[in-house]
Amino acid sequence: MIDTVIRRLERFAPLSADEKLALRNATSGPVQRLPAHHDLVRQGEPPGAAHLLLLGFACRYCVLPDGRRQIMAYLIPGDICALGACMLERTDHSIGTIGPVEITQLARERLVELTEHFPQLTRALWRSTLVEEATTREWMLNVGHRTALARTAHLFCELFSRLHAAGLTSGNACELPVTQSDLADALALTTVHVNRTLMEMRRRNLITFRHRHLTVHDFGGLQSTAGFAPGYLHLNDPSPFGAEPPAHEGAGRAASATDSLPARAH
Amino acid sequence: MIDTVIRRLERFAPLSADEKLALRNATSGPVQRLPAHHDLVRQGEPPGAAHLLLLGFACRYCVLPDGRRQIMAYLIPGDICALGACMLERTDHSIGTIGPVEITQLARERLVELTEHFPQLTRALWRSTLVEEATTREWMLNVGHRTALARTAHLFCELFSRLHAAGLTSGNACELPVTQSDLADALALTTVHVNRTLMEMRRRNLITFRHRHLTVHDFGGLQSTAGFAPGYLHLNDPSPFGAEPPAHEGAGRAASATDSLPARAH
DNA sequence: CGTAGCCTTGACCGCCCTCAAATTATGTGG
């Protein structure tokens, strides 16, 4: 798994052998198993350590005074959780597991050491947090401007693309260990409406999502209903289904030609 | 102005004399005046340079295929525009002026040099982008979960606090050179509804916003209608109006005791 | 086999959008 992380970081900056070794050493601690709904970092507390997520899903979230939860990012295997939080003195959000997960710690002091000695590695890590920020901005577009259908489609496009890049898809399907309620919290919708939207998406033969298992029937259709342009993910990977000009590319929405996504699985 | 920037960066990491000097030199270029609605960075293009904003307002924004604009951040004097964009190969958003501005450039090569030689400065810059990200997350809460009234109040709380920290307020008032349409694009509302909301806020004697001039009549009330907790801004400055326990601090919303905001001006 | 969490469906309602038009600033050339 650490190889996946290094490969991803090297897209952001070339790493020397020393830097790779240092990163390996920093993440070579014991593997911890954690249950579902367990907080790695809690809002308002000083950050403990960062964590490399090996298995399972986690999320960055906030809880509002009235108890509603907003999920601000999904974290998938290969992601470093709480890297940003770890660089600040006080965290303004929580990071928690969704289902059971496996992680390995990346101690805060080690991280500070790394950033003091290795400028290229630092740049790579910085850039990876910038991509997270770009994703957050895209989510802001999602909750602010898109209809429930487009919004949900967009989330599925993003997750499927990221899981594909991480090698966690098989064909046009993948495991997505989240409940409809987790989706609702990420989409700023109610579970009731997420359910209706999922029904509608199945009716349109875009996707089916059952038993925490996602099948994409028509990625092109999904993409165009979402207005999904994957550039912000900075994946640079071959897209899940080949190549096709991204749909809905009107004024200003930019997408590089190399990472467009295709119309139809099978 | 550069002193303001350095002071802010020093809250994130202690800077050596060398680092401060290098930063001064990097931003000592000629002052440029730019008109309103001028793009500094354009969505999809490789980033040119970063810019230190000296006077006037700018914003980070995206334009959706249907022409709607989402403003994702307001940039005020003392902010470094496009720092994040400059660290990535391709920008996924635009940065444009709102009214006329004065800026000074920070060339990309200089920025790369700085980050290669000065780890503390790099950390400070990194952290400043992390605070931007935290602000983006807060905006996501805004557009996703708050009513038009709370949403607008939240934006005013944030802007007033930031302007206060930058020394750009006078008493309970400040210049806010944005139109209702600019507010609408930031709040994911229509101008029509922003107008109605501003009316309502004046009726409640919270604020008046006329002729690009904001007067805060009741910051405490504004804060509590917004559910505003300023921790995410990492200002560490004395709050605009003194001290008071933040309102609406229910489950999970954390705020440090040092940066709460007060009930009433005068 | 029982229980708790998760999913599904229906009826009703409210916040904010849409469309349209009037009124008031802002700015520019004469």
Next chain:
DNA sequence: CCACATAATTTGAGGGCGGTCAAGGCTACG
């Protein structure tokens, strides 16, 4: 300094997307 054009603000009427409340069915797991 005024005439005019353009931008910005204000107000009204009506409609739709998604929320709320409520109840029933399904699935997983001990």
